Amino acid sequence: MLLEIKNLQARVADKPILKGIDLAVNAGEVHAIMGPNGSGKSTLAQVLAGRDVYAVTGGEVLYQGQNLLAMKPEERASAGIFLAFQYPVEIPGVSNMYFLRAALNAQRKYRGLEELDAMDFLALVKEKAKLLGLDEALLSRPVNEGFSGGEKKRNEIFQMAVLEPRLAVLDETDSGLDIDALRAVAAGINTMRAPDRGMIVVTHYQRLLSYVVPDFVHVMHNGRIVRSGGKDLALELEKQGYAWLEEQAAVGS
């Protein structure tokens, strides 16, 4: 099993956000996590990546059998966990290429591999850019600085393509995109689907899932996964909206 989350609980400051998440992801699977704003979807993504503003208060997470929660963010990344950020961060003055090479070589070093020299890296990056139909001009620009919303999201997918993670967590990668950008991003994600790679796709809307068809869909509400199903669940949600969750919660209490 690639990832196993058991009864995971987390809080920010004094506010509990995750109240017991259970989720298992195998290599080759794409899991969509849906739910209304504030349900804890993005928190789950950030906790998996190791962001320390969230305190884990209970449960465990096994990644390839290892205790993920004991690892630093950079160790998780090097072990193959990639988070596509909802809001990719700008790093002025640092070129995309330089940043990615530093990242790739840090990861390779961690895994006991030799660092890629500039020429090999350039070849790799050009190949990936071509694969994703990414404008090469983007490579020499500073990381995310002055990028449009669509460019930022595509840049995340491009980074994923270069770093080739085992587990990709995509946090609202579809938010703020027009339909053309959405298609391009979705095509990039589909290119990255592979039998040895698991994906968790966090999204508010069904529309991304028309292009990136998930194997499983989970609905989060108030810090818990309240329903799981196949790809049809996403369509059902699209029709019904999330209001029924509130009703269900009201009935349950």
Added chain:
Amino acid sequence: MSTAANEIQAFTEQEYKYGFITDIETDSVPAGLNEDVIRLISAKKQEPQFMLDWRLKAYRNWLKMQEPAWANVRYPAIDYQGIVYYSAPKAAGGNQPKSLADVDPELLRTYEKLGIPLKEQELFAGVAVDAVFDSVSVATTFKHKLNDMGIIFCSFSEAVREHPELIEKYLGSVVPYTDNFFAALNSAVFSDGSFCYVPKGVRCPMELSTYFRINAKDTGQFERTLIIADEGAYVSYLEGCTAPIRDTNQLHAAVVELVAHDNAQIKYSTVQNWYPGDKQGKGGIYNFVTKRGKCAGVNSKISWTQLETGSAITWKYPSCILMGDNSVGEFYSVAVANNYQQADTGTKMIHIGKNTRSTIVSKGISAGHGQNSYRGMVKILPGAENARNYSQCDSMLLGNQCGAHTFPYLEVKNHTAQVEHEASVSRIGEDQIFYCRQRGISTEDAVSMIVNGFCKQVFRELPMEFAVEAQRLLNVSLEGSVG
């Protein structure tokens, strides 16, 4: 790589093997300053009468001046009568370390991080090295080459002896001894420094640096530099080095004067890494420097680039007087204030000629309890038709105990002028660091990457070899400042 570049490389790789062949003189004068001390300094240096007269005028003027108090720095009063104004170059013995084993291990670790070879470490740490190295010939070869082109590059003392007419003509022509308290003091007592003259139409084929000059090291606390580029000439000059240098003199008051004639260009790059004091703010150099260039001729250009990471206190405003029509002044600066360092630095751009242009890019980094001030003046005089200035002052804060301050002064007396000023303050964001770590980059590497990105605009103005060293130095200077 071009031949010249090869030679430079070969030369720089050996830099510290020479430059330390110093006749050990044993005499020095008692602490304190009076006219007799100045006469003695001048006599020791076998100076012509005009030099002594100039020093004395400077001294008499200095007596009437007040130490400036406007800078945003704090330090205990300096006892000017407690300073030794003439001492022979450091002799062996005394409290000098006998070997690297006697040197502060922390300093040695820094050298290691900067990749400084062992032999050079001894020189920087002030270990008594009395071996005479065998590479004087290399330096001589370079001197010959420069000589053949008519370029004069030598110590200031030598220039006073060999080229008194040039010294008399240009000394004080950009920074007169009446200019300010520290410049006046320097004028009265300066020990030595560098002199460079590039004749008409000559493009100096190599980056000139103080390394190239024999005996450049012990120029002491009152250094004087004068560089002249005659019509159509070009010269690039490098000052300082990345290795931290210990010095027992706390006060450093240097003066640098640059003169660019018609169509001439001077590029002056500095890496300053004097001892900044310890983590509690004890010790450290007071670096009170006056640097100014005069674009005397039409279409001339003077460009200052500096990386200031050292000194407990920095008080420094490399400036340009843009007299010639169409002349250009540039100032690119990275200043770091970490621990208890205080930096008050910036520039002055004085537009006098028509169509004169100036660019100011200042990057201040504050960490620990450091206080970093940018102070800049842009002055457009009535005759400066169509003058243009662009200023950009960016500050970056690391931690929450430090400070960044900006003091821009604008004085525009010609309505055709265009003056732009942009300023920003940023913090290394937790989100930036997390973003890097999520990609596999450690916190430390993330910080240095972000800071270097912040400084890139300035570093790309430095000569290539210097730029690489500068990045490394910046990383070492800020080590541990983000936890």
